[in-house]
Amino acid sequence: MKPIRYERKIYTPGPTPIERLSRLSKELGGPTISIKRDDLLGLTAGGNKTRKLEYLVADAIRQGADTLITCGAVQSNHCRLTLAAAVREGLRCQLVLSAPETGDYNPQASGNHLLFHLLGAEKIEVVSADKDLLAEMDVLAESLRKAGRKPYLIPVGGSNEVGSLGYMACAEEIEQQAWESCTPYDYVVTATGSGGTQAGLIAGFAARQSGTKVIGVNVSRDRAAQEAKVLELLQRTAAWVGLEGQIQPEWVQCEDRFVGPGYAIPTEEMVEAVQLVARTEGILLDPVYTGKAMAGLIGLVREGRFGRDDHVLFLHTGGSPALYTVPELFLPKV
Ligand SMILES: Cc1ncc(COP(=O)(O)O)c(C=O)c1O
Known part of the structure; x- marks a missing residue:
């Protein structure tokens, strides 16, 4: 990768924490799951x-x-x-x-x-x-x-090539944290919408020649449309930072089985995922993005997509203000 000259503001004082989700991993009986707390990024209420x-x-x-x-x-x-x-x-x-x-x-x-x-x-x-x-x-x-x-x-x-740099930097941060904690991640699982988070992560891992794979869980669109969208942005970003020719289209993997009826429309799996993470780990997800992404991760664990020795990093991309717009999903029925 050629060094590129760009300006950057700093809105978060340091790396966001990576926390081991031991109780959730045990409950699911699957791989070791950790969470990257990008919900704790700076600016009002954080998020990707x-x-x-x-x-x-x-x-x-x-x-x-x-x-x-x-x-x-x-x-x-x-x-x-x-x-x-x-x-x-x-x-x-x-x-x-x-x-x-x-x-x-x-x-x-x-x-x-x-x-x-x-x-x-x-x-x-x-x-x-x-x-x-x-x-x-x-x-x-x-x-x-x-x-x-x-x-x-x-x-x-x-989501354009400038914005994607933010998630190239995140991939770099994850690699550094993996190195320091001697915990390489086999997979990162993230919600994917406009695509910049997923494209930036893939470009960032490619720049580091990391073996970490990225799985995007769609919040809208079908698989083919989302993969095409992410790939197009990934290729533009890669060309911009001098990684052209170093990207393989099959690195873009999206899962569309957890979208439900459509964008921001609640699903039972999302409600289960939000409740499970709140009750096992005390971490709040959101109903539109991270709740569906976690439903995706849980679904993939249950169908055996990961090995027991795999280490999976769930990216918490934020969004908790939306949780308070749908109290009826989480309050006891009267
Ligand atoms: C909380 C949250 N998570 C994930 C996403 C999806 O990220 P991207 O649009 O980069 O695919 C968004 C997008 O708005 C978001 O608000």
Whole structure:
């Protein structure tokens, strides 16, 4: 890999911890499972987008931007963290939110949506689910440019080659922690959505010539579509950092059997996974991403995908504010 010159902000003081999930591993009777606590990353309430934003926001500031514009779902963790980074840097932030496909937009919604208001988004535009979010962001950007301002657009999930650097750096961090604790990881299991987390991890492990495999558990889309999406970003990222020709398409592995009826639609397996991790390890997952990813990990363990001697690292990508938007899933029925 050629050394690349890039700017980076630091939003977390050091590496996130890796913790052994002994009780969960015992309960499942499978491989040794550990967890990488990226839910403890810096900025408001943490989560995987903090790593991507260290590079994206540095790039925005280098380009002289005064406003970040991004987009996502009504409960987008990425929008919350982009806004938090803007607050930290004294920038303004505008959000384009895609209304839920089923049901109405609730302007009183809690969770991340509440935090968009608390953190002081300059503008929140809610558009119907069929709208092209990039085009909507362009409209906001154009009107800011006309007013003499300098917007910087961040795509859904912060997933482009700049954002992927955050998860290349995470792979490097995992390798370092594996070395220090004499615990090489056979697999990393992560939720995969806009794809930057998975693409960055694979590129980062490739750069280190590590044998760690990455399994993405889809939160939307079918397997072929998600693998194509991740591979396309992985190849762009690899080309950018001088790893072209060193990526094998079969390194991109996604599991679509745990999505259920669709994005953010709860499943029984997700509820079981969130409860099991809370009750065995005292760790909170979320209903949209990490709950389904953990349901995937549990499902794969139960069907014998891993050997008993394998060491599996679950990446906790954050998202806990959404937990409080669905109390009915976890409270006793009355
Ligand atoms: C909590 C959480 N986990 C996982 C993901 C998926 O990461 P990526 O979009 O990089 O695939 C997201 C994306 O929004 C997220 O908010």
